[in-house]
Amino acid sequence: MAPVRRALLLLPFLALGCGDPGDQSDDPYGKPPTETFDAGDWDGGGYYGDGGTTPETATDTKPVCDDALKRCAVEFTYKAGAESSVEVRGDHRADGWTKGDPMTKSGDTWRASIPVPYGRAVQYKLVLNGTTWITDPGNPDTITDATGNTNSVKKPTTCTDFTCAEPDVPPPGVYDWRDSVIYFVFVDRFFDGDPSNNGSAIPGVDSEGQYKGGDWAGVKKKIDENYFTDLGVNTLWLTVPVQNADEYAGLGVGGDTHKYSSYHGYWPLDVNAPEKRFGTMAELKALVDAAHAKKIKILFDYAMVHVHKDAQVYKDNPAWFHGTGCICGSSSCPWETTGDRCWFTDYLPHWNYTNSAARDYSVNNAVKWVKDTGADGFRLDAIKHVDGSWLTQLRSKIQTEVDATTKQRFYMVGETYDFGNRDYLKSFVDPATKLDGQFDFPLRLRIVQSVLMRQKGIDELASFMDSNDGFYGASAIMSTWVGNHDLGRIIHLAEDTPLWSDPYSDGKDKAWFGKPGLPSSRNPFERVANALAVILTNKGAPLLYYGDEIGLPGAGDPDNRRFMQWSGLNADQLWLQGRVKKLLEIRNAHPALRRGARKTLHISDSKKLWVYSMTTAGDTVYVAINAGDSAETASGLPAGVDELVTGMVGTSIPARQTRIFVAK
Numbered sequence: 001m002a003p004v005r006r007a008l009l010l011l012p013f014l015a016l017g018c019g020d021p022g023d024q025s026d027d028p029y030g031k032p033p034t035e036t037f038d039a040g041d042w043d044g045g046g047y048y049g050d051g052g053t054t055p056e057t058a059t060d061t062k063p064v065c066d067d068a069l070k071r072c073a074v075e076f077t078y079k080a081g082a083e084s085s086v087e088v089r090g091d092h093r094a095d096g097w098t099k100g101d102p103m104t105k106s107g108d109t110w111r112a113s114i115p116v117p118y119g120r121a122v123q124y125k126l127v128l129n130g131t132t133w134i135t136d137p138g139n140p141d142t143i144t145d146a147t148g149n150t151n152s153v154k155k156p157t158t159c160t161d162f163t164c165a166e167p168d169v170p171p172p173g174v175y176d177w178r179d180s181v182i183y184f185v186f187v188d189r190f191f192d193g194d195p196s197n198n199g200s201a202i203p204g205v206d207s208e209g210q211y212k213g214g215d216w217a218g219v220k221k222k223i224d225e226n227y228f229t230d231l232g233v234n235t236l237w238l239t240v241p242v243q244n245a246d247e248y249a250g251l252g253v254g255g256d257t258h259k260y261s262s263y264h265g266y267w268p269l270d271v272n273a274p275e276k277r278f279g280t281m282a283e284l285k286a287l288v289d290a291a292h293a294k295k296i297k298i299l300f301d302y303a304m305v306h307v308h309k310d311a312q313v314y315k316d317n318p319a320w321f322h323g324t325g326c327i328c329g330s331s332s333c334p335w336e337t338t339g340d341r342c343w344f345t346d347y348l349p350h351w352n353y354t355n356s357a358a359r360d361y362s363v364n365n366a367v368k369w370v371k372d373t374g375a376d377g378f379r380l381d382a383i384k385h386v387d388g389s390w391l392t393q394l395r396s397k398i399q400t401e402v403d404a405t406t407k408q409r410f411y412m413v414g415e416t417y418d419f420g421n422r423d424y425l426k427s428f429v430d431p432a433t434k435l436d437g438q439f440d441f442p443l444r445l446r447i448v449q450s451v452l453m454r455q456k457g458i459d460e461l462a463s464f465m466d467s468n469d470g471f472y473g474a475s476a477i478m479s480t481w482v483g484n485h486d487l488g489r490i491i492h493l494a495e496d497t498p499l500w501s502d503p504y505s506d507g508k509d510k511a512w513f514g515k516p517g518l519p520s521s522r523n524p525f526e527r528v529a530n531a532l533a534v535i536l537t538n539k540g541a542p543l544l545y546y547g548d549e550i551g552l553p554g555a556g557d558p559d560n561r562r563f564m565q566w567s568g569l570n571a572d573q574l575w576l577q578g579r580v581k582k583l584l585e586i587r588n589a590h591p592a593l594r595r596g597a598r599k600t601l602h603i604s605d606s607k608k609l610w611v612y613s614m615t616t617a618g619d620t621v622y623v624a625i626n627a628g629d630s631a632e633t634a635s636g637l638p639a640g641v642d643e644l645v646t647g648m649v650g651t652s653i654p655a656r657q658t659r660i661f662v663a664k
Contacts, residue, residue, distance in 0.1 A: 065164035065597055068474040070118030072159035077138060078103060078110040083128040086110040090124025092117065094168065100127055119158050123151040164597035166616060167474045170409065177411045177436065177477050178594050180297065180541040181584060183233040185219055186485060187278055188263040189561050190546060193217030199277050202246065202261040208558045209260035211246070216279040220287040223294055232584025233544060235297040237379050240265025241284060241369070243273040245308040258512060265301060266381065267308045267348065271365050281372065288374045297376040299411070300369060304362055305385045306348040314349045320358030321349040339385050353387040363394050370402055370410070377411035383428055383435070384416045391434050413479050414438045419445045419504060422471055429476045437478040440540065443468055444481055448503040451531045451627045452494040457607025458627050462600050469539065469598065480535040481543035485561060489554040494527035495519050507556030518553050518570070525551050525576040526656035530625055533658035536583045537593050537614065537623045549580045586644050586660055592619040601636025609653060611636050622661040626653040640664045
């Protein structure tokens with residue numbers, strides 16, 4: 001869904017989207033500018049407006065987390081008597097009243113240094129000999145509740161030398177989405193498992209805009225063959241499963257004169273029926289069951305912005321949709337102010353979710369797809385283009401009708417195509433009422449600039465990530481990514497001379513003519529591995545776009561959606577695939593890489609090498625990423641470490657390489 005070229009106005013409502021001349025699913029307000037700000041100095045909408053959590057320099061070694069996860073070490077003392085043990089119990093952690101922190105006797109005093117929540121008062125008692133509960137005689141501050149129970153109180157504590165706690169871990173048996181690695185399966189372009197459902201070519205549609213035959217049977221075959229398991233991913237994002245207007249030839253609006261079929265899934269025709277070119281409902285359910293048998297979760301792409309004009313639901317209920325005549329990008333309906341109601345094109349009526357009947361219909365439909373198939377989550381397409389009441393109603397209904405039955409968390413991640421305004425992305429994130437997270441467009445920009453295209457030093461990436469770690473809230477699970485289906489393939493941004501100078505180029509200039517081939521040098525493959533290493537060694541639910549694990553080439557849409565290459569991989573492609581597998585193997589083995597707090601240990605003078613640690617309870621991992629074209633020596637590593645990626649000895653990190661270490 002390549003960005004449509006429109007004039008961009010940098011207004012407070014800036015919220016760039018993505019669209020396709022063929023699919024028009026999530027058309028942008030405009031093509032992003034090449035660069036209108038600098039990572040080092042902008043604080044207006046926000047890179048560094050983070051309440052002081054950003055280190056002042058890239059080599060600051062404090063961990064970074066939001067205030068809700070900060071912990072300050074506080075000493076508790078008790079004058080020793082005849083007791084044999086003393087422990088502290090309180091509300092300083094979730095199980096603090098039932099699981100005490102033992103004190104250690106030193107001379108005539110019992111002592112314990114305990115991490116307490118940053119900036120919050122702590123209620124506690126001392127327990128002597130495991131049975132006798134008393135208030136702290138050395139602390140005059142107490143509080144008595146309505147039942148007459150009196151506790152000692154430690155006043156709120158703040159500190160600069162804080163540690164970072166993990167967010168609450170789900171109960172046993174409940175999947176922790178922080179452990180997810182998402183792989184985007186573009187169904188029509190992945191694998192043809194059943195040629196009988198391919199159908200005929202759509203008249204008037206250019207070859208690359210036609211259906212290519214991929215289907216649910218093909219995805220299931222690759223699940224059964226352990227392609228995803230062997231790669232190391234555990235979540236599949238599948239394209240929209242509903243029946244699309246596949247007999248309709250696209251108009252090629254938005255700067256593209258070519259015609260498209262609806263292979264992408266963003267022209268819903270019958271939201272209650274499965275896409276016949278992908279298979280039957282039984283085949284979709286079989287795919288989900290096969291995935292679950294391999295401990296793989298399934299996300300459906302859910303398109304809720306609009307339907308096709310030939311959809312029966314539109315014909316029967318025109319009042320459920322915004323009126324005709326308001327086409328996004330026209331003088332009367334600018335993207336910036338009417339993007340939640342204007343039609344992307346004249347053949348895509350926009351839902352009006354301020355109408356409760358329309359909202360009920362759509363939300364009920366979404367939940368029914370979950371119940372009928374057993375899907376585990378939604379990728380919500382172009383979420384910024386719908387009225388907010390739809391999202392809050394969906395979350396509520398999911399909680400009561402899905403989560404309550406499955407006893408699991410249904411994950412919802414949104415697409416808001418905005419690479420600058422983090423506050424806007426954050427406004428959609430609230431796991432209790434809205435999204436669990438969003439695709440992290442601002443982070444992707446920084447990774448591309450510092451690692452793939454080498455436009456900026458890696459110190460700027462480190463500083464941005466420090467400000468970003470807790471930005472969306474302690475419970476948010478953002479999806480980090482580098483490549484997707486709306487932009488040119490990342491292998492070309494990683495070439496010695498990048499194919500495009502703009503990190504967010506739509507690549508349409510080479511989408512039909514002069515299409516790029518596979519680079520002949522190993523260098524771009526190594527840079528792609530480095531970029532993926534960033535997201536695979538840090539928190540979030542990282543996304544792999546199909547084919548990026550083998551450096552699949554491609555310009556803009558539809559060239560960035562070439563059919564997956566299943567044979568004839570060259571040595572560079574095999575190297576990249578092997579490196580991705582290794583990185584995922586290490587990630588899956590180390591909770592610190594999925595949940596830990598990061599500390600920058602070293603950034604080289606060249607601003608190309610970044611060394612950091614990831615730490616969580618019982619696990620510390622050290623990561624060294626060299627984005628430069630010369631070897632660099634890693635500093636800050638403890639003595640006696642094992643290197644996990646290649647088993648190398650020493651601390652010299654080769655050009656364009658990532659190395660990961662653990663203490664022996």
